[in-house]
Amino acid sequence: MEYRKLKDQDEDGNSAADDIENLRGKPLSVAASLGGGAVDRTKWKRKSMVTLALTVLTSSQAILIVWSKRAGKYEYSVTTANFSVEALKCALSLVALARIWNNEGVTEDNRLSTTMDEVIVYPIPAALYLVKNLLQYYIFAYVDAPGYQILKNLNIISTGVLYRIILKRKLSEIQWAAFIILCAGCTTAQLNPSSDHVLQTPLQGWVMAIVMALLSGFAGVYTEAIIKRRPSRNINVQNFWLYVFGMVFNAAAIVIQDFDAVVNKGFFHGYSFITVLMILNHALSGIAVSMVMKYADNIVKVYSTSVAMLLTAVVSVFLFGFHLSLAFFLGSTVVSVSVYLHSIGKVR
Amino acid sequence: MEYRKLKDQDEDGNSAADDIENLRGKPLSVAASLGGGAVDRTKWKRKSMVTLALTVLTSSQAILIVWSKRAGKYEYSVTTANFSVEALKCALSLVALARIWNNEGVTEDNRLSTTMDEVIVYPIPAALYLVKNLLQYYIFAYVDAPGYQILKNLNIISTGVLYRIILKRKLSEIQWAAFIILCAGCTTAQLNPSSDHVLQTPLQGWVMAIVMALLSGFAGVYTEAIIKRRPSRNINVQNFWLYVFGMVFNAAAIVIQDFDAVVNKGFFHGYSFITVLMILNHALSGIAVSMVMKYADNIVKVYSTSVAMLLTAVVSVFLFGFHLSLAFFLGSTVVSVSVYLHSIGKVR
Numbered sequence: 001m002e003y004r005k006l007k008d009q010d011e012d013g014n015s016a017a018d019d020i021e022n023l024r025g026k027p028l029s030v031a032a033s034l035g036g037g038a039v040d041r042t043k044w045k046r047k048s049m050v051t052l053a054l055t056v057l058t059s060s061q062a063i064l065i066v067w068s069k070r071a072g073k074y075e076y077s078v079t080t081a082n083f084s085v086e087a088l089k090c091a092l093s094l095v096a097l098a099r100i101w102n103n104e105g106v107t108e109d110n111r112l113s114t115t116m117d118e119v120i121v122y123p124i125p126a127a128l129y130l131v132k133n134l135l136q137y138y139i140f141a142y143v144d145a146p147g148y149q150i151l152k153n154l155n156i157i158s159t160g161v162l163y164r165i166i167l168k169r170k171l172s173e174i175q176w177a178a179f180i181i182l183c184a185g186c187t188t189a190q191l192n193p194s195s196d197h198v199l200q201t202p203l204q205g206w207v208m209a210i211v212m213a214l215l216s217g218f219a220g221v222y223t224e225a226i227i228k229r230r231p232s233r234n235i236n237v238q239n240f241w242l243y244v245f246g247m248v249f250n251a252a253a254i255v256i257q258d259f260d261a262v263v264n265k266g267f268f269h270g271y272s273f274i275t276v277l278m279i280l281n282h283a284l285s286g287i288a289v290s291m292v293m294k295y296a297d298n299i300v301k302v303y304s305t306s307v308a309m310l311l312t313a314v315v316s317v318f319l320f321g322f323h324l325s326l327a328f329f330l331g332s333t334v335v336s337v338s339v340y341l342h343s344i345g346k347v348r
Numbered sequence: 349m350e351y352r353k354l355k356d357q358d359e360d361g362n363s364a365a366d367d368i369e370n371l372r373g374k375p376l377s378v379a380a381s382l383g384g385g386a387v388d389r390t391k392w393k394r395k396s397m398v399t400l401a402l403t404v405l406t407s408s409q410a411i412l413i414v415w416s417k418r419a420g421k422y423e424y425s426v427t428t429a430n431f432s433v434e435a436l437k438c439a440l441s442l443v444a445l446a447r448i449w450n451n452e453g454v455t456e457d458n459r460l461s462t463t464m465d466e467v468i469v470y471p472i473p474a475a476l477y478l479v480k481n482l483l484q485y486y487i488f489a490y491v492d493a494p495g496y497q498i499l500k501n502l503n504i505i506s507t508g509v510l511y512r513i514i515l516k517r518k519l520s521e522i523q524w525a526a527f528i529i530l531c532a533g534c535t536t537a538q539l540n541p542s543s544d545h546v547l548q549t550p551l552q553g554w555v556m557a558i559v560m561a562l563l564s565g566f567a568g569v570y571t572e573a574i575i576k577r578r579p580s581r582n583i584n585v586q587n588f589w590l591y592v593f594g595m596v597f598n599a600a601a602i603v604i605q606d607f608d609a610v611v612n613k614g615f616f617h618g619y620s621f622i623t624v625l626m627i628l629n630h631a632l633s634g635i636a637v638s639m640v641m642k643y644a645d646n647i648v649k650v651y652s653t654s655v656a657m658l659l660t661a662v663v664s665v666f667l668f669g670f671h672l673s674l675a676f677f678l679g680s681t682v683v684s685v686s687v688y689l690h691s692i693g694k695v696r
Contacts, residue, residue, distance in 0.1 A: 150674070173692060174522060177685045181529060184681045187674075193541040195674050326498070326535075326543050327675065333532045334682055337525050341689070344521060 043295070050291035051304050057285040058308035063315060064278045075270030077258040079250060081279055086246035088283040093240040100234065110234035114241065121226050123245040128219035130249050135212050142205030147198040149190060151209040156183040156302055158210075158217030163298050166221050171299070174345025179299070182338040186306050189313070189331025220301065224293040235294045239287060303342065306335055391643070398639035399652050405633040406656035411663055412629055416622045423618030425606040427598060429627055434594035436631040441588040448582065458582040462589065469574050471593040476567035478597050483560050490553030495546040497538060499557040504531040504650055506558075506565030511646050514569050519647070522693025527647070530686040534654050537661070537679025568649065572641045583642045587635060651690065654683055 100110050143151060160179045163169055171179065201209070227238050254262060261269065292301045310332050316322040448458055491499060508527045511517055519527065549557070575586050602610060609617065640649045658680050664670040 174689070177689050181682050181685050184678045184685075188536050188678045188682075191539070191675055191678075199674055326547055327539055330532045330536045330539075334529050334536075337529050337532075341522070341525050 047296045047300070050288060050295050051300055054285065054288040054292050054301065054304045055308045055311065057281060057288050058305050059311040059315065061278075061281050061285055062309070062312040063319065064274065064281055066316060066320060068274045068278060075272070076275055077254070077261050077269070079254040079258045080262060080267055081275065083247060083250040083254055084279050085282040085286065086243050086250050088279060089286050090240060090243040090247060092283065092287060093236045093243060096236045097234070097240070100236065109230075109232050110237060112237055112240065114237075118230075119241055121222075122241045123248075125219045125223045125226070125242065126245045126249045128215050128222070130253070132212050132215040132219070135208060135215070139205060139208045139212065142208065143201050144197065146192065146194060147201065148209075150187055150195055150198045151201070151205075152213075153183050153187045153190075154209055154213035155216050156186065156306070158213040159220055159298050159302050162214070162217045162221045163224075166218075167225060167297075169297065170347050172345045172347045175299075175342050175347075178338040178341035178345060179302075181334050181341075182303070182306055185331045185334030185338055186309060187331070188334060189310060189328045191325070191327040191331070217298075220293075220298050223290070224298050227290065227293045235290060238294070239290050242290065243286075299342075303339060307339065310335060395644045395648070398636060398643050399648055402633065402636040402640050402649065402652045403656045403659065405629060405636050406653050407659040407663065409626070409629050409633055410657070410660040411667065412622065412626045414664060414668060416626060423620070424623055425602070425609050425617070427602040427606045428610060428615055429619075429623065431595060431598040431602055432627050433630045433634065434591050434598050436627060437634050438588060438591040438595060440631065440635060441584045441591060444584045445582070445588070448584065457578075457580050458585060460585055460588065462585075466578075467589055469570075470589045471596070473567045473571045473574070473590065474593045474597045476563050476570070478601070480560050480563040480567070481601075483556060483563070487553060487556045487560065490556065491549050492545065494540065494542060495549060496557075498535055498543055498546045499549070499553075500561075501531050501535045501538075502557055502561035503564050504534065504654070506561040507568055507646050507650050510562070510565045510569045511572075514566075515573060515645075517645065518695050520693045520695045523647075523690050523695075526686040526689035526693060527650075529682050529689075530651070530654055533679045533682030533686055534657060535679070536682060537658060537676045539673070539675040539679070565646075568641075568646050571638075572646050575638065575641045583638060586642070587638050590638065591634075647690075651687060655687065658683060 097110065097112065104110065139148060156179065160171070160176070164171065223242070226242075227235070289301060292304065310328075313322065313324060313328060317324060445458065445460065452458070487496060504527065508519070508524070512519065571590070574590075575583070637649060640652065658676075661670065661672060661676060665672060
């Protein structure tokens with residue numbers, strides 16, 4: 001399996017040795033030359049910034065979705081929108097790289113050209129998401145949409161378990177406890193009077209939900225493994241290659257699902273101002289996810305999107321006059337305590 | 349205030365010195381003579397036993413209530429049943445004492461006679477509960493019965509806060525976090541489709557609910573203070589005096605509320621087999637609560653009754669064909685994690 005290859009390489013230390021070599025050969029950054037304390041602070045600041053960006057972008061994403069639903073049904077092809085998101089992310093990565101090349105010149109770490117050995121793992125996450133999205137069509141035979149929303153919280157558990165198994169990163173006892181109540185708290189916050197239907201899900205539905213959670217968790221953890229494999233490699237190059245394969249897989253999805261519509265009505269048929277906003281938001285959130293993988297990890301990503309879910313609900317009260325349920329308050333309390341426990345429960 | 353007096357006495361150390369004196373004067377128990385480890389183990393065993401007893405008794409209590417409701421409406425006077433519970437607890441304490449007097453003889457710690465200074469604080473918990481029960485009639489003007497069940501979980505928070513303030517006992521950060529999610533988890537487990545009504549509770553209802561939670565928490569914490577004030581004092585003597593005042597206050601309640609019914613139809617009118625079982629169960633639970641206060645504390649009591657609530661629901665599935673909701677599973681998960689966090693989060 002691919003991730004095994006990746007891990008073995010990590011273990012024999014080749015890539016790490018490469019990185020140290022690269023660090024020696026280039027001028028150290030200001031932060032690094034200021035000593036450990038300043039480096040830690042810079043790292044912490046960068047980690048906080050990307051986490052905050054992801055939280056804000058994810059919560060505004062959900063708000064845009066509600067807004068677009070209010071505006072009427074989707075007139076555009078979802079597949080072309082997904083392709084546009086990947087293309088925009090690719091373009092943004094190239095723009096960022098062009099600026100870096102201008103300022104720092106082309107180095108081993110920021111050049112776009114790559115080796116087969118480096119690039120071969122990049123299509124995997126996109127392929128995993130594609131399989132997961134295909135399964136999504138079949139699970140609705142067993143579960144309704146609100147039930148699916150509830151079952152999606154299994155992602156939290158699968159991410160934690162795969163993070164432990166594949167990345168071999170440790171969570172403390174307290175952090176595991178925090179992670180379990182994060183899952184329970186998020187689900188509680190989403191409860192509505194019809195949520196109990198999910199308990200009647202047949203076995204096939206449960207199996208598919210668990211497989212989907214594993215695929216999604218695996219894709220996330222695998223992306224982190226790819227990005228962290230060479231820490232000194234510029235994130236924009238890593239993103240570029242991730243998104244190139246995202247474009248390829250989404251192009252295939254257009255051909256399979258929406259070929260006729262695109263040929264007859266054009267690629268951008270049905271796009272409105274809000275569609276463009278959503279594409280922009282998805283692109284920026286996607287980049288924020290990559291940044292979180294680079295400078296933080298999948299656990300931080302899960303916390304960030306969970307808190308975003310709560311923020312969305314609170315903002316929706318003001319924007320759309322939503323009512324918050326008692327379950328939402330209880331779930332939010334549990335999620336908040338989980339965030340607190342995660343932060344005080346660090347492995348020393 | 350009474351509790352201040354109590355605390356001052358603790359602080360000047362008289363009672364503790366008395367107790368050490370008493371320990372010296374009498375034959376040491378087997379456990380004590382085996383050294384610290386064995387004493388700790390005996391203490392831990394006793395604490396576990398009383399906690400387990402309280403959990404089992406509390407959960408069977410709730411099951412008896414469901415059973416009696418199915419059997420039809422209450423035919424007996426609730427006030428006479430409450431009085432019977434206090435009388436039975438009193439009698440059981442005396443029986444236990446008689447056995448102890450027989451085996452060990454009468455000592456300073458197990459003699460029934462008392463001083464004004466010792467006994468003067470004993471009516472306070474009973475009086476506090478009486479005030480709380482009176483308020484209960486008024487709160488239903490603002491909240492319905494299921495809403496009141498939800499609001500009763502405020503007791504958990506009030507007990508934690510008063511335990512900290514009055515008994516000056518410390519909980520670690522993790523234990524506080526655990527206590528907050530215990531409250532959220534218990535409430536989540538009790539959610540039903542109409543629970544959201546509680547959010548429409550008017551301000552007066554909230555104020556009354558908070559006052560009732562404080563009264564209930566204060567009564568619990570105060571009872572612990574009374575019982576722990578003289579650790580060597582035999583628990584059965586302490587219980588005897590607590591229950592004597594319980595009988596007095598409940599006798600007053602009979603006269604006020606059910607005087608006519610008792611005079612016309614007799615004290616035990618409407619008692620059935622299940623009524624007798626409930627009285628027996630309440631009496632034993634009451635004694636278990638006292639034991640938990642003596643050998644553990646209010647925090648353990650709250651955990652014990654919370655776990656009992658979950659046990660009741662699970663047992664009801666088998667006994668009465670109840671259905672468990674998704675909220676129940678989520679709440680139970682959170683409560684279980686809370687129990688785990690409380691146990692690993694001990695202040696060192």
